[in-house]
Amino acid sequence: MTPLLNVKDLRAYYGQVQALHGLSFSLNEGSLVTLLGANGAGKTTTLRAICNMVRSTGGVEFEGKPLNNRSTESIVRFGIAHVPQGRGTFTNMTVEENLQLGAITRKDRAGIVSDIERMYAHFPVLKQRHTQQAGTLSGGEQQMLAVARALMLRPRLMLLDEPSFGLAPLVVRDLFGILGKINREDKVSILVVEQNAQLALELADQAYVIETGRIVMSGKAKDIANNEEIRKSYLGY
Amino acid sequence: MSAAEEVVAEGHEAVEAVPKRAMTLGTGTSLVVLAALLIVPMFVKNFIIFQMTMLLIYGLAVLALNILTGGSGQFSLGQSAFYAVGAYVSAVLMEHANVNYALTIPISAVICFGFGYLFGKPALRLSGIYLALATFALATAMPQLLKLNFLEHWTGGVQGLVVTKPDAPFGLPMSQDMWLYYFTLAVTVAIYIFSVNLLRSRSGRAFMAIRDNEIAASSMGVNVALYKTLAFGVSAGITGVAGSLGAIAVQFVAPDSYTITLAISLFLGMVVGGVGWLPGSFVGAAFIIFVPNMAESISKGLSGAVFGVLLFLVIYLVPHGARQVAILGQQLVGKLRKN
């Protein structure tokens, strides 16, 4: 079976600085994979490289199709939703407009309307605030909004960059619970980059560990979580 | 974001950050250029000497703008106003009070510094497009202010004033043009050295900190208000000196010589030379003096269009101005040295 996402020998550059040194990994359809590593290891760069937001070489394939020379927006149109670091909320627009923007490439009006209702069901707090300016929401609420916006695309693959950042632990548990639900019920494949390794490993099926732009460890999330040595050397707990 | 990401972050800062080192030429190149500037006038006609003088003068004015915009990040479309004040100060002092031309230069510098400093104060709250509008207003007001009736006795009103060109002192055997050229060259070199040192000094670092991130600079203890107004003052002072020299060189001041067109030309000179690159000021000055003439000789009726096309060509080839060419040259020389 061809993996949904196949990354081969990915190298990425910020100007003259090389951030990824030949990264390779893959993600199967329906799975929930987490990418772990310390600050500056290259996790965010990996997600950005997949969406061609940073100069890169190497092979990135989605459903067998190469993504390399495509613009970010056309990659998104393949069905890849990316929730960036810092959420990237449209702060000047209302909550509802943010959700509408998530679906801006879709043509099925009725589907969009019903999806917005579904998002409100997943995230009731968004319904409460749906006419509020998104910038006035709290951090946790904005994260929910960002995830909901990504789901409005009806993506096949969702990329999340440090969704737990700056959020209270209870909020993170809530959020991760919802992510798990989305993965199982809506069959959305998920690639989540995280610094909070413990929680991420509880959520995911598969895990990869990045260090200075290379994959240094991979395996089932359960196995890595149970391996004290790996946890201590690479994940710091 | 990792440090690398932040360094190369996308998105436009209003004024590109030019590292301190890159703001000047190397010593070797500077000496070569200086030697050329000293020797060439001895072999060319008076008219060419006059053009070289104007090149230095406009170069000074662009340099002043470079300090203000490239150095402290404040965008100004009003330099023509300071240039005009400098020109008129010299003209009025020379023709109405018989002051020696050389003496009018420092007087002009001080007056224009004050003028710039005073303008800089209310402008503190403005930045970017708002500052551009304010300086634009200043530039458009100046010719009208110079035409005001109650000043006419001093300024000569719409007709302006004629300025007497000085002879070479001590009976030196050179033409007026040549003497004025060397005088201007001396002033230019002095100001250039001053500017280089200013930008390397603590004040210069303060300017650049403000340019790159005003909030961060202020939180580090930089007295933003002081340095911003200082930058305006210095820039106005140098522009005023250029104006004074210009008045003497052209032998004439009139309100309509100092319109917004001059301010826009100086701005273009800064961009073509490379924003924040002091030596580029003279390349930019050459562009704004010679290219319009070129355009007119190519097509009288379409001279504006030709100028526009040439300007586009320049900014496509070197979006960062002459500095880009200099960097390429440096890299080439480096490669040749290795082989």
Next chain:
Amino acid sequence: MELFTNQVLAGIATGAIYACMALAVVMIYQAIDHLNFAQGEMAMFSTFISWQLMQWGVSYWAAFLITLAFSFVAGIAIERILFKPLVKAPVLTNVAGFIALFAIINSSAGLIWDFTIKQYPTPFGSAPFLGSQLISTHQAGMIGVTVALLLALYFFFQYTRIGLAMRAAASVPESARLVGINTSWMIALGWGMATAIGSIAGMLIAPVVFLEPNMMGGVLIYGFAAAVLGGLSSPFGAVVGGFLVGVFENLAGTYIPGVGNELKLPIALALIISVLVVKPAGLFGRHIVKRV
């Protein structure tokens, strides 16, 4: 007191010109985050095109519509050909590009149609409006068209998908790309719309200031000032700003001694800047919190 009210009304009437231009200015600002100095010249050129069409026998409204379409396409073409390559260049370099465009358009118009003043027709006639000495039917028509344009733009941005996409692309371009919006084309579209709006402004202004290549110089500056006064993010603010600028200009000319025609512009600008010092984001602008 009567003089004051009269001058205010007259100012509102002339302000319609600035309001219309300010709309075009804000439109472009929304798309590209800069002000385009060549917009006035583009409006002027469009107006000349419509004039030329009428010289060739085309009716006023046909010429109007053809010019509108032409301006929309021309705006997109200019952006794609001349300014897309400069997207990665520094801001000041882009500004130099606008100046170059200004020179090219102004000079070309001068060559094609020369600098003599030409009469330009108005579809509204120039009789006194409702018997008033201060507002002609044309000026009333201008105000009407400007308000209609404003409503159309409001509807476009708030209630259409493409309007939403444009707002998103202008506000957070990276996030806009992440929802699949082609931000590059949104910029082109912004230019097209701004040029079309500018052409309407030109065709409305020409009957008043007479058609010649330099007709838009002062108007553009007042348009900028009006847009800035209103708050660059607000089309409504731009229109209000336009009317206010017209009023300022008139009052300054009437009440400040020694102010002839030439000083009206700098004084009006000075007044506007004083407002900005107090309210830096403009009257209706969103206060932008600077993130460090």
